[in-house]
Amino acid sequence: MLDFSIGSAAFGALLLIMPLLMNIKKEWRQYIFVVVNIIVFVLTLKSVYAGILAVLWIVTPYLVAPLLVQESEHSISRFIKPLFYVCMLVGFLYLMHYDWIIIFKKLPYFAALKFLGLSYLLFREVDYTMQYEYLKEMEVRITFVDYLNYVLNFYTIMAGPIMRYEEFVTDFYEEKAPLSGEDVLEQAHRILYGYVKVYVISSFMSWFATYWFGRIDQAGNFLKACIIYLLFAAFNALFIYFNFVGYCDVVAGGAALAGMKLRENFNKPYMARSMSEFWNRHHITLSEWIRDYIYSPVVKQFISGPFKKNLFAGQCAALFVTFLIAGIWHGTNLNYVVYGILEGIGVVIASVRKSKLQKKYGKKGYKEYEKKLPVAIFEHVWTMLYVALSFSFVGYDVIGFLAGKV
Amino acid sequence: MYNLFKKAPLLVKLLWLSLELAIVLYAIFVGTTTTVLYQGF
Numbered sequence: 094m095l096d097f098s099i100g101s102a103a104f105g106a107l108l109l110i111m112p113l114l115m116n117i118k119k120e121w122r123q124y125i126f127v128v129v130n131i132i133v134f135v136l137t138l139k140s141v142y143a144g145i146l147a148v149l150w151i152v153t154p155y156l157v158a159p160l161l162v163q164e165s166e167h168s169i170s171r172f173i174k175p176l177f178y179v180c181m182l183v184g185f186l187y188l189m190h191y192d193w194i195i196i197f198k199k200l201p202y203f204a205a206l207k208f209l210g211l212s213y214l215l216f217r218e219v220d221y222t223m224q225y226e227y228l229k230e231m232e233v234r235i236t237f238v239d240y241l242n243y244v245l246n247f248y249t250i251m252a253g254p255i256m257r258y259e260e261f262v263t264d265f266y267e268e269k270a271p272l273s274g275e276d277v278l279e280q281a282h283r284i285l286y287g288y289v290k291v292y293v294i295s296s297f298m299s300w301f302a303t304y305w306f307g308r309i310d311q312a313g314n315f316l317k318a319c320i321i322y323l324l325f326a327a328f329n330a331l332f333i334y335f336n337f338v339g340y341c342d343v344v345a346g347g348a349a350l351a352g353m354k355l356r357e358n359f360n361k362p363y364m365a366r367s368m369s370e371f372w373n374r375h376h377i378t379l380s381e382w383i384r385d386y387i388y389s390p391v392v393k394q395f396i397s398g399p400f401k402k403n404l405f406a407g408q409c410a411a412l413f414v415t416f417l418i419a420g421i422w423h424g425t426n427l428n429y430v431v432y433g434i435l436e437g438i439g440v441v442i443a444s445v446r447k448s449k450l451q452k453k454y455g456k457k458g459y460k461e462y463e464k465k466l467p468v469a470i471f472e473h474v475w476t477m478l479y480v481a482l483s484f485s486f487v488g489y490d491v492i493g494f495l496a497g498k499v
Numbered sequence: 500m501y502n503l504f505k506k507a508p509l510l511v512k513l514l515w516l517s518l519e520l521a522i523v524l525y526a527i528f529v530g531t532t533t534t535v536l537y538q539g540f
Contacts, residue, residue, distance in 0.1 A: 289526075
């Protein structure tokens with residue numbers, strides 16, 4: 094099985110080779126790219142069974158998408174849509190092997206069935222099937238080769254950014270001026286600086302986080318333990334940031350050299366002044382995906398059902414549910430459930446606070462209030478603290494640690 | 500950092516990239532055991 098992390102020789106070689114391969118002949122680009130994507134994907138498979146399952150997982154949405162559009166014409170097809178998404182969700186939960194879902198513990202689990210990029214494949218497949226009708230209407234190019242390139246794109250299969258089918262295809266076939274020498278150097282710098290962020294800066298942050306996490310036990314008193322926990326949480330948050338932003342720089346730079354533009358996934362998240370703003374700046378493509386495919390349908394259900402009389406409460410409840418699901422997606426143990434709950438609470442608090450302040454000062458007055466320096470400092474500090482504390486459940490078994498103390 | 504690189508003369512850019520490459524290769528092959536988050540999801 095091929096190691097295809099960004100630090101692997103295989104990934105490094107592809108970063109160098111792809112710009113050359115993609116420029117052999119313009120008409121061949123999509124075929125060259127699909128061959129490379131399939132080879133990479135096949136080489137990372139753990140077993141033949143994983144290959145069979147992966148073919149089903151990838152091809153089924155392509156075949157099913159046209160049937161999902163016809164739901165109003167056929168009575169049976171009305172059930173296809175929910176059935177399809179439920180099957181995908183159950184398959185995903187089983188393959189990810191969530192250790193707190195009791196029913197999966199009773200079923201035999203075959204780790205060899207899991208394949209590369211399961212989460213991100215799901216995101217793209219949901220986008221493709223949900224947008225299929227719109228894509229047809231807009232006459233966006235849809236072929237099996239383009240679909241495969243979209244879902245299997247080796248630059249983004251591991252961890253995003255989560256492109257949308259329309260923007261991927263539009264960008265792929267867009268006429269672009271050839272890269273100048275300056276452009277090549279800039280992208281090379283982006284790639285190498287991305288690697289520095291991942292393997293040097295985030296590595297240091299990880300070391301410090303682990304160091305402080307191991308010292309919480311020896312704090313002696315509660316106050317000292319809290320300070321050490323904060324230090325651990327701060328370094329862990331920085332580790333997550335540099336690790337992920339570095340990865341995104343590497344893949345974005347690599348794709349740019351091969352003539353593809355990836356979406357930017359970060360916009361100075363630590364400048365955010367609320368949790369809502371933080372999620373508009375951090376892992377932006379995930380935030381937009383969950384907004385479109387989780388928040389929107391959930392809020393629609395909530396405000397037309399249980400929250401009919403209180404729309405704002407419905408919006409807050411939908412926000413909480415959305416971030417809880419996003420948190421659970423991040424990992425398979427209970428720490429990620431707590432992480433999701435904390436993110437949900439954080440975003441709801443930010444929305445309620447904004448709404449109350451706008452009611453109190455009016456929209457214009459609220460803007461003036463936001464300009465005050467003490468307010469800005471308070472909001473920054475609160476947001477950073479909250480992010481660090483909620484992110485401390487990512488990557489470390491904090492629940493296990495706390496359970497050992499009780 | 501990106502703006503600084505953009506404005507630098509060509510020779511400085513090449514030196515800069517060489518230094519980054521050396522650091523990265525050292526970090527990957529010798530210096531670090533960092534796991535890359537999210538990957539393999």
